[in-house]
Every structure is written in C-alpha cells, then in structure tokens.
Amino acid sequence: MSLFDWFANRAKSESPMQQRHQEREIADGLWTKCPSCGVLTYTKDLQANLMVCSECNHHLRVDSEERIQQLIDPQTWKPINEEVEPVDPLEFRDRKPYKDRLRDYQNKTHLKDAVQTGTGLLDGLPVALGVMDFRFMGGSMGSVVGEKLCRLIEYGTNEGLTVIIICASGGARMQEGMLSLMQMAKISGALERHREANLLYIPVLTHPTTGGVTASFAMLGDIILAEPKAMIGFAGRRVIEQTLREKLPDDFQTSEYLLHHGFVDAIVSRTQLKKTLANLISLHQPFYPVRHLQQSDSQELNHHTMNHHTMNHHQATQTPIQSFEQS
Amino acid sequence: MSKPRSFLLDFEKPLCELESRIEQIRELAQENNVDVSDQIAELEEKAEQLRQEIFSSLTPAQRLQLARHPRRPSTLDYIQAMSEEWFELHGDRHSSDDPALVGGVARLDGIPVVMLGHQKGRDTKDNVARNFGMASPGGYRKAIRLMEHANRFGMPILTFIDTPGAWAGVEAEKQGQGEAIAFNLREMFSFDVPILSTVIGEGGSGGALGIGVGDRILMFEHAVYTVATPEACAAILWKDASKSGQAASALKITAWDLKELGILDQILPEPSRGAHADPLAAAGVLKTVLKENLEELMQLTPGQRKERRYQKYRAIGQFQAA
Ligand SMILES: [Zn+2]
Numbered sequence: 001m002s003l004f005d006w007f008a009n010r011a012k013s014e015s016p017m018q019q020r021h022q023e024r025e026i027a028d029g030l031w032t033k034c035p036s037c038g039v040l041t042y043t044k045d046l047q048a049n050l051m052v053c054s055e056c057n058h059h060l061r062v063d064s065e066e067r068i069q070q071l072i073d074p075q076t077w078k079p080i081n082e083e084v085e086p087v088d089p090l091e092f093r094d095r096k097p098y099k100d101r102l103r104d105y106q107n108k109t110h111l112k113d114a115v116q117t118g119t120g121l122l123d124g125l126p127v128a129l130g131v132m133d134f135r136f137m138g139g140s141m142g143s144v145v146g147e148k149l150c151r152l153i154e155y156g157t158n159e160g161l162t163v164i165i166i167c168a169s170g171g172a173r174m175q176e177g178m179l180s181l182m183q184m185a186k187i188s189g190a191l192e193r194h195r196e197a198n199l200l201y202i203p204v205l206t207h208p209t210t211g212g213v214t215a216s217f218a219m220l221g222d223i224i225l226a227e228p229k230a231m232i233g234f235a236g237r238r239v240i241e242q243t244l245r246e247k248l249p250d251d252f253q254t255s256e257y258l259l260h261h262g263f264v265d266a267i268v269s270r271t272q273l274k275k276t277l278a279n280l281i282s283l284h285q286p287f288y289p290v291r292h293l294q295q296s297d298s299q300e301l302n303h304h305t306m307n308h309h310t311m312n313h314h315q316a317t318q319t320p321i322q323s324f325e326q327s
Numbered sequence: 328m329s330k331p332r333s334f335l336l337d338f339e340k341p342l343c344e345l346e347s348r349i350e351q352i353r354e355l356a357q358e359n360n361v362d363v364s365d366q367i368a369e370l371e372e373k374a375e376q377l378r379q380e381i382f383s384s385l386t387p388a389q390r391l392q393l394a395r396h397p398r399r400p401s402t403l404d405y406i407q408a409m410s411e412e413w414f415e416l417h418g419d420r421h422s423s424d425d426p427a428l429v430g431g432v433a434r435l436d437g438i439p440v441v442m443l444g445h446q447k448g449r450d451t452k453d454n455v456a457r458n459f460g461m462a463s464p465g466g467y468r469k470a471i472r473l474m475e476h477a478n479r480f481g482m483p484i485l486t487f488i489d490t491p492g493a494w495a496g497v498e499a500e501k502q503g504q505g506e507a508i509a510f511n512l513r514e515m516f517s518f519d520v521p522i523l524s525t526v527i528g529e530g531g532s533g534g535a536l537g538i539g540v541g542d543r544i545l546m547f548e549h550a551v552y553t554v555a556t557p558e559a560c561a562a563i564l565w566k567d568a569s570k571s572g573q574a575a576s577a578l579k580i581t582a583w584d585l586k587e588l589g590i591l592d593q594i595l596p597e598p599s600r601g602a603h604a605d606p607l608a609a610a611g612v613l614k615t616v617l618k619e620n621l622e623e624l625m626q627l628t629p630g631q632r633k634e635r636r637y638q639k640y641r642a643i644g645q646f647q648a649a
Contacts, residue, residue, distance in 0.1 A: 081648070089588065089645040090579050094564035143644035150641065172532075172554050174564060177579045178590055181532060181554040182643040185540050188512035189637050195513070214505035215493075215533040220513055234505035234533070235495030239559075243496060253500060263503050 034058050050270045059207065059227050059270055063109075064116040064133035067166055071129065071274050072120035079118035081151050086113050086144045090177050098175040101137065109135050113144035114169070117152040119161070123278035128156035130165040134208075139169035141212055142176040146183025149217065153190040153201075162200040162281050167218045171211020184216035191220050200284045202277065205232050205255065205264065219263065223280060225273070226255035226264045336392050338381055339600075345374050378599055385549070387575040387584075391557065393549040394529045395491075398603040400610065402429060402444030402487040405527060408610035409617075410435050410442070416476075419468035427458045427494070428466030428538075430473040432482070436618055441477035443470050443538065444487025444527070460529075461494040464507035467537045471511050478518045483621055486538040488526045491556060493534030508537040515540035516637060519629035523620055525595070525613065526550040526582075527602075542636050543592040543620050546582040547609070549601050552590075553580040589643055593620075 025031050032043045036058035046053070050070050051060040062070070068077055092098040106112060114136035119128050130152050132139045149165065156163040172180040194201055203221040207230035214234050218224075226232060233253035241248060251257045258264045268276045335343055349370045356363040385393070393399070406413055415431035418424040430443025445462060448454025462470075470486075477484045493504055515522060524541035530552030546552065555563075557575035562568045585591035595612050598605035624632060 084646050084648045087645050087647055090577065092577055094574075094577065095566075143646045147644050147646055174555055174560050174578070176645075177554050177577075177588075178552060178585055179588055179644055181536055182590055182640065184509075184533065185512050185536060186640045186643060188509065189516040189540075189640050192513045192516040193637070196517070212533055215508040215537075216512055217509070219503070219506040219509040233500055234493070234508075235500065239495045240497060240500070248497065252497070261501055261503065263506055 032060070034060065052270050057228065057269070059229065061134060061168075061207065062270075063135055064111070064131040064166075067131045068116065068118075068120075068129070070270070071122055071164075071166075071277070073122065073124065076121040077118055078120060079116060080155065081117060081148050082112070084112065084144055084148055086142060086176075088175075089143070089179055090175070092175040092177070094175075101175070105136050109133065111136050113142070113148070114139045115145045115148050117148045119155070122164075122274060122281065125278055125281045126161055127277075127281065128152050128159070128161045128163045130163070132166060132168045132213075134168040134170075137173065139213075140171060140173035140180075141169055141183050142173035142180045143183065145173075146180075146186050149187050150183075150190045153187065153194050156201075157190070157194045157197050157199065160197070160199060162202070162284070163194060164201075164277060165203045165217060166206060167203055167209040167213055168206045169209060169211070169213040171213055181212065184212050187217045188220060191217060195222075200281065202280065204268075204273065204277075205258075206230050208232070210234070210236065221265075224264045225266055225268050225276065226258065227270055227273075228255060228267050230255045232258050232264075334396065334398055336389070336396070338385070338389050338392075342374065342377050342381055342600075345370070345377060349374065375599075382599065382601070386572070387551070387578075387581055388557070388572040390549050390581055391529075391551050391575055393601050393603075394551045396601065396603045399528050400602050400606040401449065402442075402446050402489060402527065404606055405487060405610050405613055406431075406433060406442050406444075408607055409433075409614040410440075411437075413442075416473060417469075418472075419465045420472055421465065421468055423463065423465030423469075425463045425466030425469060426456055427460050427490075428462040428470055430470060432476075435485075435614065438483065438618075438621065439480070440483045440485055441473050442485045442487070443473050445490035445534075445538070447489055447528070458494060460490040461492060462490065462534060462537070463494045463496075463499050464502040464504050467493075467504075467507035467511050470538050471514055474511075474515065474518060474522075478520050481520060483520050483624075484518065484522045484541075485617060486522070486524045486541065488524060488530045488535045488539055488552070489528035490531050490534045491529055492531035493537060508533050511537045512540055516633070516640075519633070521621060521624035521632060522636070523617055523624075525617070526552050527613075531556060540636070540640070542624055542632055542639070544585075544590060545593045545595055545616060545620070546585065546591050547595045547602060547613075548582055548597050550582060551575075551580040552582075552585055553578050588645075 029043055031040045032046050033040050034053040034055060037053060037056035039055040051062045086102050088099045111133055115130055115132050117130045130149050153163055191201060200222055202223050203218050205218055205226040209218050209232045231253055232255060237248060237253060255267045259267055349367060352363055353367060410433040412434040413431060427446060429446045433440055433442050445460040446457050447460035448457045474484050493508060522541040524539045524544050526546040528550055532555055557571040557578060558568055560578060561570040561574040582591060582594040586594060595616055598608045602609035
C-alpha cells in the first residue's frame with residue numbers, strides 16, 4: 001500500500017475539514033512521508049532523528065546545511081571560500097542556457113554551487129569538511145566544486161587537519177565540458193599532497209555517489225564510509241543495462257554491494273556517523289609526541305593541540321590559497 | 328590512394344570523387360598515349376585546395392569521426408613505428424591482463440621509456456577481443472603497475488589515449504572501476520619521472536583521464552577529448568540522441584578548444600588527410616614532439632617537475648570570486 005492509498009483510506013473516515021487540515025500540514029512540511037515505507041512522521045521528529053525513518057531505517061536526503069548541523073559542534077562552523085561562484089566558460093546551451101540553469105538553482109537552494117566547505121569542530125576535534133549538495137544540479141562537479149574542494153584539502157594539508165568530504169553527486173558537470181573532467185585530476189592531486197603529509201582523509205559516500213566523483217575523491221579515502229543503501233557506482237545503471245540487455249540484481253551498486261566487494265570500510269547509520277567519525281579521528285591522533293617529518297613546529301602544535309579553546313578562528317576563515325586566478 | 332569505400336567519411340566524398348577522376352584521366356591518357364600532364368597538374372592543385380578546405384573547416388562532429396576512424400593508427404602502431412626496441416609487459420598482478428590497455432618497456436632514440444595506452448582493435452575481431460579500447464579496472468591497474476615500474480627505474484612515462492571511455496559493465500563495477508581510475512589519478516601526481524600524455528584518437532571521459540595525468544598534455548589535431556561522449560550528452564541534456572552533432576560542438580572537444588581552456592599544451596599536426604592517411608608520417612611527428620618535450624622536462628629536478636605538474640592541474644577551472 002502506497003502512502004497515498006494509506007492516507008486516502010485513513011482520510012475517508014475523517015471529516016472533510018480534518019482532511020483538508022492534514023493535507024495542508026503535509027504541504028506545509030509539518031509532516032513528511034518516508035519514500036521507502038510510506039509512513040508519515042512529524043517532520044520535527046524526523047529531523048531530530050537526522051532524517052532517518054524510525055520505521056524502516058530509510059535515510060532520507062539531507063541538504064548541505066542540515067548535514068553541517070548534524071556533524072559540526074554548534075557555533076564552530078567557519079565556512080571558507082563562500083564567495084567562489086560558477087561562470088559559464090563554454091557558453092553552454094542545451095535545451096536551456098547553462099547561465100539560466102545556474103541562476104535557477106542558486107535561487108532555489110540559496111547556494112552558489114554544489115558544495116559547501118569550511119572548518120569546525122566535530123565532537124571537539126578540528127576538521128576540514130566539504131559537503132556536496134545534491135539539490136544543486138544533482139551535485140554535479142564543475143570548476144567551483146573542484147576549486148573549493150581543492151582549497152579545502154590544501155588548507156587541511158597546511159594546517160594538519162583531517163579532511164572529511166560528504167559525497168553526493170551525479171558526476172562531472174557536462175555544461176563545463178573538459179574543465180569538469182579535469183577537476184577529478186586536480187582534486188586527486190591535492191589529496192596526494194594531503195596523503196604525503198600523513199594526514200587522514202575520510203570520504204562519506206551518500207546517495208547517490210556516481211561517475212567522476214566515484215572515479216576520484218570518493219574512492220581515495222584512507223578510510224571510506226557509506227550510508228546504508230546508498231547508490232554508489234562508476235557507470236550509470238541504465239548504461240550498463242543497455243549494454244547487457246538484462247536486469248541487474250537489486251543490490252547492484254549499493255553501499256552493501258561495495259562493502260561486499262571490498263571498496264568501502266563500513267556502512268554507518270547516519271545516527272552514528274558523527275560519533276564514528278570522532279572515534280576514527282581520535283584513533284588516528286599521534287600517540288607518540290614526536291611524529292613524522294617536515295611539519296614546522298607551529299603546524300605540529302596546531303595539529304596536536306587544536307581544540308575548542310585554542311582553535312584559531314581568524315586563521316580558519318582566511319582563504320588558504322592566495323595565488324588563485326580570478327576569471 | 329584507394330581506400331575501401333566503407334571507411335570513407337561523408338565529408339571526404341567530394342575529394343575522393345575528384346581524385347578518382349584524376350586517376351581515370353591519367354589511365355585514359357596512358358592508354359591513348361596523350362599528354363595531359365598540364366590538365367592533371369591543374370586538377371591535382373584543385374584537389375589539394377579542396378583537401379585543405381575540407382580539413383581546415385571540420386566540424387567537431389566530423390573531427391570525432393576522424394578520431395574514431397577504423398584505420399586511425401593505434402597505440403601499438405605508434406609504439407612500433409617509433410621505438411627501436413619494444414617489449415610488451417602483461418598483467419595487473421592481481422588477476423587479469425586487459426588487452427584494451429597495453430604497455431611495456433621500449434627505447435625511443437636511445438632513451439629507455441615505458442609506453443602504454445588504450446588499444447582499439449585493428450579489425451572487427453580484434454576490436455571485440457580488445458573491447459573497443461574500453462579498459463577494465465585490471466587495465467588501469469596494469470597501467471599503474473607499469474608506471475610504478477618506470478618510476479623505480481627512472482624511465483620517462485609516455486601514455487597514449489584512445490578510448491570511448493572506461494568499460495561500463497557489471498564486472499567492471501564489481502572490480503571497482505571508480506577506484507582503479509581514482510588511484511591512478513592520485514598516484515600519477517607522485518611520480519618523479521617525466522610523464523607525457525598524448526591523445527592520439529578518442530579521449531573519452533574518466534577512462535581517458537585514468538592514464539592522462541602528465542607534465543604535458545599533447546593532442547593530435549583531429550583527436551578529441553571529452554567529458555562525456557556527445558551521444559551520451561545529447562541523450563541526457565537534450566533527451567534526444569540525434570542531437571549528438573550539436574552536443575559535440577557545445578562540449579568543446581577539439582584540440583583548439585582545449586588549448587584555449589588551458590588544458591592542452593601542444594597540438595600535433597597530422598598528415599593532410601588525417602593520421603590514417605599516412606600513419607608513418609604521423610608517428611614521425613609524434614616521435615619528434617615527444618623527444619623535444621622530454622628533453623625540456625629532463626632539465627628539471629623531480630621536485631620541480633612534480634610541483635609544475637601539480638600547478639598545471641591546479642590552475643584548470645573557471646569561476647569568479649567576487
Ligand atoms: Zn520508512
């Protein structure tokens with residue numbers, strides 16, 4: 001029985017006035033129906049449970065704003081590079097000009113592009129966090145996503161921070177052509193330097209993570225986490241079905257499938273995500289005071305002692321890269 | 328130059344007709360012992376003009392046809408034409424040897440190098456065996472194994488890109504196609520030795536990029552490099568696969584487009600009717616250009632090369648920061 005059948009049945013026994021009242025409450029967002037099991041939950045309760053259905057454990061989509069609230073300690077989030085905005089380098093136009101698409105999504109989401117980046121404390125631990133937002137053109141990766149993630153990773157490398165990226169993307173943004181494809185290499189290069197500094201990087205794969213994002217930073221984590229039942233893959237399911245001319249198994253390209261085949265470390269319920277990340281980060285804090293290589297004393301100090309009281313907020317809001325070109 | 332009709336591209340037809348007319352006249356004249364050398368010279372000049380006209384004003388969709396031409400020289404053709412010594416190496420050392428991605432050790436004008444690239448088939452049977460140049464995760468893992476080998480022995484890495492894209496299939500997903508490509512992207516930034524990546528035919532998306540991180544990116548003039556095939560792009564953005572010509576133009580896939588976007592370092596000229604018309608000449612150009620670039624890159628320290636490689640990619644992208 002679908003939600004609407006269920007709702008209709010229920011509504012029959014109610015007076016027209018009650019019915020109208022409840023319909024309005026759904027429209028107003030007071031109630032949310034679970035797309036998986038159809039149960040209606042009071043939206044505030046659902047939000048308190050991090051948008052995880054308490055009936056069936058389905059993970060409903062969350063936007064970047066909610067995600068930051070879920071993961072970062074109150075009052076510690078410092079966004080960086082918020083001013084970076086997309087342009088239309090190819091003057092691309094399909095059925096609609098890319099410029100118009102950008103403007104529409106910007107109005108709808110109040111975001112400049114498909115990722116938010118910044119620093120903050122996660123259970124008191126300093127992190128550099130990138131959160132992709134699927135609402136903005138399907139979380140597609142163009143120049144802005146590439147640039148912001150690159151600056152975030154570079155900032156993390158310079159400051160000795162753990163980098164966490166919440167992935168949600170349909171892949172490279174076609175409207176920016178080859179510039180989009182090259183962001184895969186650019187971000188991977190930044191991750192190579194972060195890795196070279198023996199710093200921790202944890203991507204969290206959420207529904208859906210596909211294409212160019214899967215073939216770059218989503219799969220380059222020291223530890224890779226995934227939310228339950230997320231769709232994760234390189235090629236689109238439809239493309240594969242076309243070449244095979246047969247139906248694919250239901251669990252194909254799910255988090256569980258990737259876990260089974262060795263490409264993610266663990267599937268973590270969203271309600272446990274913050275705690276899990278905090279535990280993993282603290283497990284990777286150096287136990288012996290003298291650690292590796294070329295980090296300067298100040299960076300070393302930052303890395304070991306940054307906490308709620310010593311975190312330098314002023315520093316955190318500065319643009320990490322001064323030498324970028326504006327176009 | 329007579330070519331099987333099936334390989335003739337539409338836009339080549341007027342040129343081909345003119346060429347066969349010249350041939351006919353020549354034969355007739357010979358049979359009848361008439362001197363028509365003046366007329367023939369005139370016609371040949373006209374043919375040359377037409378050739379230049381056609382090949383200098385190709386649309387992106389026509390270039391795509393050339394890039395996919397069944398007679399276009401492949402990675403192995405170039406390797407064999409360019410190197411004095413060549414020893415192919417096989418296997419990813421995990422579980423497979425992908426024939427769609429080939430590589431090995433070679434000597435290029437005395438310099439030991441590692442060469443590798445996507446390999447399309449030279450005929451239908453070969454194409455099936457080589458999966459039309461669409462590499463599997465094992466192919467990308469073989470590639471990185473060979474590159475690590477090169478790095479250990481101080482051999483420059485020369486990669487050749489020619490693929491419609493990485494293989495999209497159940498096995499490929501199961502074996503981690505995304506992970507295999509991602510791993511290569513990151514590792515290629517770590518190598519001390521020079522890396523030159525050349526797009527010789529079709530540069531298709533992540534499957535191309537998976538062996539495409541280099542100190543310099545080179546591209547033949549009729550090659551293309553694209554974020555998604557124009558066919559796929561048309562199907563997704565226009566909801567109409569027949570709009571692939573429009574998509575090919577909109578996506579900016581030609582060498583000149585990519586040079587302007589700051590992605591490409593150098594465009595390699597092709598023989599007047601495309602690389603397939605004279606593969607040896609094309610290989611000669613490629614060899615010269617690779618050697619020139621290697622000589623320049625060898626002047627730098629490994630640290631300088633890595634820094635410049637990083638900065639090259641770091642600078643790619645357009646945005647505004649008000
Ligand atoms: Zn539910």
